[in-house]
Amino acid sequence: MSGFFLRRGRPLPSLIVVLAIAVMAGFAVIALLAPWISPHPPSAQSLMMRLRPPGTEGYLLGTDQLGRDVLSRMIYGAQISLAIGVIVMVLTAMLGVAIGLISGYFGGWVDTVIMRIVDIWLAFPFLVLAIALVAVLGQGPDKIVIALVLSGWPGFARPVRGEVLQLREREYTLSARALGVSPFGIMFKHLLPNIMPTVLVLAAIDLGYNILALASLSFLGLGMGAETATWGGMLASGRNYVATSWWLAAFPGIAIFLVVMSSNLIGDWIRDRYDPRSPFRAARNQALAEARANRAATTAKITN
Amino acid sequence: MINFILHRLGQTLIVLFGVTVIIFFVLRVMPGDPVALIFGEGDDANLGESRLLYEQQLGLDQPLYIQYFKFLGQISRGDFGNSIVRGGEPVLDMVSRALPLTLELSIYALIIALVISVPVAILSALKQNTIWDRGGTAFALIGVSLPSFWQGIMLIMFFAVWIPIFPVSGVMGAQMSVTRITGAPFTDAMLTGNWEAAWSVLRHMTLPAITLGTGISGQFVRVLRSSLLEVKHQDFIDAFRARGLSEAAVVWHMLHNAMPTTAVIIGLRIGALLSGTIVIETVFSYPGMGFLLIQAINARDFPVVQGVVVLLTAMVIASNLLADILHGMLDPRVKLSGGKGSGA
Numbered sequence: 057m058s059g060f061f062l063r064r065g066r067p068l069p070s071l072i073v074v075l076a077i078a079v080m081a082g083f084a085v086i087a088l089l090a091p092w093i094s095p096h097p098p099s100a101q102s103l104m105m106r107l108r109p110p111g112t113e114g115y116l117l118g119t120d121q122l123g124r125d126v127l128s129r130m131i132y133g134a135q136i137s138l139a140i141g142v143i144v145m146v147l148t149a150m151l152g153v154a155i156g157l158i159s160g161y162f163g164g165w166v167d168t169v170i171m172r173i174v175d176i177w178l179a180f181p182f183l184v185l186a187i188a189l190v191a192v193l194g195q196g197p198d199k200i201v202i203a204l205v206l207s208g209w210p211g212f213a214r215p216v217r218g219e220v221l222q223l224r225e226r227e228y229t230l231s232a233r234a235l236g237v238s239p240f241g242i243m244f245k246h247l248l249p250n251i252m253p254t255v256l257v258l259a260a261i262d263l264g265y266n267i268l269a270l271a272s273l274s275f276l277g278l279g280m281g282a283e284t285a286t287w288g289g290m291l292a293s294g295r296n297y298v299a300t301s302w303w304l305a306a307f308p309g310i311a312i313f314l315v316v317m318s319s320n321l322i323g324d325w326i327r328d329r330y331d332p333r334s335p336f337r338a339a340r341n342q343a344l345a346e347a348r349a350n351r352a353a354t355t356a357k358i359t360n
Numbered sequence: 361m362i363n364f365i366l367h368r369l370g371q372t373l374i375v376l377f378g379v380t381v382i383i384f385f386v387l388r389v390m391p392g393d394p395v396a397l398i399f400g401e402g403d404d405a406n407l408g409e410s411r412l413l414y415e416q417q418l419g420l421d422q423p424l425y426i427q428y429f430k431f432l433g434q435i436s437r438g439d440f441g442n443s444i445v446r447g448g449e450p451v452l453d454m455v456s457r458a459l460p461l462t463l464e465l466s467i468y469a470l471i472i473a474l475v476i477s478v479p480v481a482i483l484s485a486l487k488q489n490t491i492w493d494r495g496g497t498a499f500a501l502i503g504v505s506l507p508s509f510w511q512g513i514m515l516i517m518f519f520a521v522w523i524p525i526f527p528v529s530g531v532m533g534a535q536m537s538v539t540r541i542t543g544a545p546f547t548d549a550m551l552t553g554n555w556e557a558a559w560s561v562l563r564h565m566t567l568p569a570i571t572l573g574t575g576i577s578g579q580f581v582r583v584l585r586s587s588l589l590e591v592k593h594q595d596f597i598d599a600f601r602a603r604g605l606s607e608a609a610v611v612w613h614m615l616h617n618a619m620p621t622t623a624v625i626i627g628l629r630i631g632a633l634l635s636g637t638i639v640i641e642t643v644f645s646y647p648g649m650g651f652l653l654i655q656a657i658n659a660r661d662f663p664v665v666q667g668v669v670v671l672l673t674a675m676v677i678a679s680n681l682l683a684d685i686l687h688g689m690l691d692p693r694v695k696l697s698g699g700k701g702s703g704a
Contacts, residue, residue: 175371176378179677180669183635184653188669191657192386268507272639275509276654291510295643298517305517309510317505 073325076318083315087135096125098132098285107301118303121293126303129285130311136286137315140197141267144204148266149259151205152212153251157243159213160220171217174210182207186269190278197280204269212258219251253330260326264319271312287312364688372681379673380435384428387666440667445659451667454652459671460544461531462637462648465572468565469633470626472573477580482611484581485588496581503578508636512571512643519567526567529645532560568644572636576629583625587618620691627683631676 086093095114102123110118110126117126159170177185189203223229224247232242273279274288287308294304412421420427434441440451484496520528531545532538536557538548546565549558591597591614600610638650645651649668656664 172374172378176375176382179375179379179680180382180673181631181635181676183638184669184672187638187653187657188383188386188665191665264505271507272509275639276642277658288509291507291513295513295516298513299521302517305510305513309507309514312507312510313505316507317501320501320505 070325073321076321076325079314079318080322083134083311084138086131087138090131090135094125094128094131096128098124098129099283100124100128107297109301110303117307118301120290120304121297121301126290126307129290130287130307132285133287133290133308134311136197136280136284137267137270137312140201140204140270141263144201144208144266144270145259145263147201147205148208148262149212149255152209152258153216153248153255155209156213156216157220157247157251160217161224161239161243161247163221163224167217170213174214177210178214180207182265183269183272186273187276187278190273195279195281200270200273200279203273204266208262208266211262212255215254215258216251219254220247223247223250253326256330257323257327260319261323264316264323267312267319268316361688365685368681368684372677376674376677379677380432380670381428383666383669383673384431387662387669388424388427388431435670440670441663443656443661443664445656445661445664451664454664455649455667455671456543458647458649458652460542460547461646462634462641462650464544464546465565465568465641465646465648466630466633466637468569469572469576469636472569473577473580476573477577477584478615480577481581481584481588482615484585485592485614486611488589488592496585500578500581500585503574503576503581505578506575508571508575509639509643511574512568512640515567515571516643527564529564531564531646532557536560564646568640568646571640571643572633575636576633579629579632580622580626584618584622587621588614591617620687623690624683624687627679627686630679630683634672634676 095116102119105112105115105119105123107121108115108119108123110116112118115125115127117130119125120129155170159167186203186207189206190199193199193203220243229242229246232246237245270279270286271288271291274286275292276288277292279286279289290308291305291312294301294306294308297304422430438452440455442448442450443454446454480496480499484493487493516528519526527533538545538554538557538561539552541548541551546558546561549555549561594617597610597614600613605613634649637648638653640646641648641650642654649672653665653668653672656662656668
């Protein structure tokens with residue numbers, strides 16, 4: 057496989073994945089340093105400086121219809137997007153993994169009931185459920201987190217349960233049980249570490265989805281309220297000015313796109329690296345095996 | 361086959377039942393007080409007797425489970441209640457006006473997605489690990505990562521504002537009208553032979569359909585490419601080549617074998633397609649189901665929200681069921697007994 061340099065049997069990330077990690081890290085640093093690096097307060101209005109194009113003195117990315125600095129709002133938007141994305145990812149993973157572990161380990165009617173609930177949950181289109189929940193719960197960061205976690209947990213529960221079903225019958229699980237380890241001890245001490253790769257892959261891709269979902273919700277006006285600077289909210293108000301001020305809608309969209317794409321790339325890379333059943337991994341293993349066989353054949357030819 | 365279909369139908373009914381339970385409890389119990397929503401939260405909130413009367417009228421004085429079964433009885437008869445806001449218009453009427461628009465837009469988007477993704481996937485799979493393949497996978501990645509609402513705004517900017525080829529929003533030109541037969545404007549215009557209106561509708565739908573289509577074509581490319589790659593190295597393909605079949609015929613056979621998986625994925629993506637329409641209809645002010653949902657939420661018109669969510673979800677469930685049955689019919693390897701371990 058070109059693009060992969062093998063070291064200790066595991067591929068180093070290709071250039072594009074390095075770029076994706078750099079983009080994510082860059083946004084994370086920007087989000088953390090927001091109060092220090094943003095040139096203006098995100099809500100500071102200036103009626104003298106309305107709708108100035110990018111490159112205006114002191115306003116690198118221009119200003120919006122209320123004279124607020126687009127760059128500063130983007131920086132604070134990064135803070136909110138990443139914070140909510142990560143919090144939702146962690147909470148969804150915790151809830152989903154716990155439910156998946158219980159369902160897979162106990163089996164029987166517990167499993168049947170939980171999996172039926174998962175089926176029902178997955179029948180809802182993700183965004184429709186999230187929108188309905190936000191509509192009911194109201195606006196605000198905490199409400200958004202609850203809505204997204206409640207919509208997203210089956211995405212973790214089902215794959216985790218499938219994994220646990222297999223691990224449950226392994227010798228180490230059986231011997232732990234024979235030694236009298238409690239069910240929860242087995243689940244969290246012995247099974248959890250073994251399903252971590254799956255959880256990691258799901259989490260990496262989930263982060264991108266969460267950020268996209270948050271942007272969609274705030275674009276629809278169901279996010280944080282009009283005052284808070286969010287990428288989706290900036291896009292929504294920028295939409296009304298596409299004819300005259302392209303920069304209002306263009307920049308936040310690029311930011312969302314970069315973060316979501318990086319998250320997808322990183323997720324794919326982690327899956328290639330850790331998941332032995334991934335088709336990419338399987339294809340690479342096959343290629344490696346063929347290469348090894350070829351080498352063996354050539355060596356055999358030379359020695360004969 | 362009959363057993364399989366009956367089994368899946370049974371599962372679907374259970375899911376449908378669960379979905380109504382969740383929607384009922386989410387929308388009735390969590391917001392607290394629907395009457396307060398209607399009466400407002402000011403000093404008038406407790407109007408004593410009139411409030412009680414209204415509660416009785418809505419059946420809110422009865423226990424929850426009775427309310428639920430009443431609700432279930434009503435929606436199974438197609439009665440989704442009346443809008444609180446729009447002069448008490450029945451929700452069913454509002455939905456039946458919006459649904460054909462969304463369906464037509466979705467079908468147009470699906471056609472665009474297939475037209476883009478099938479050639480890209482074939483090229484990508486046949487020329488694996490070449491620059492074509494890289495281009496194809498990059499396209500798929502960009503397709504799944506692009507925020508559709510942003511893409512929509514950018515398309516409006518380029519093709520409606522800077523180079524005004526397409527209209528910005530709406531369904532058809534303001535001065536036009538179409539005799540209503542099915543409610544779907546393009547179909548109606550074609551049926552009545554109103555070519556001018558049909559052309560106008562098509563032009564209005566093009567930008568939203570492209571936005572929706574490129575998003576899902578990214579996923580289609582990924583699925584179709586990997587199932588084509590799986591087929592590509594099988595013996596029967598080599599056998600076809602050895603028999604001297606033309607390359608086009610070989611590709612046709614490969615596609616034929618990759619179809620079941622792809623058909624199922626398309627069926628399972630209908631949910632994403634419909635979710636996508638919510639955002640995109642808002643971007644283009646296209647008065648379909650998604651636009652209706654967002655308007656109803658902003659107006660706190662909960663019966664409408666409830667009706668739209670129930671119907672959208674029911675449509676997703678139905679299309680998942682269809683996809684499953686289709687898969688069983690197209691791919692004889694699928695166990696039709698519907699036993700355990702299918703995982704779906």
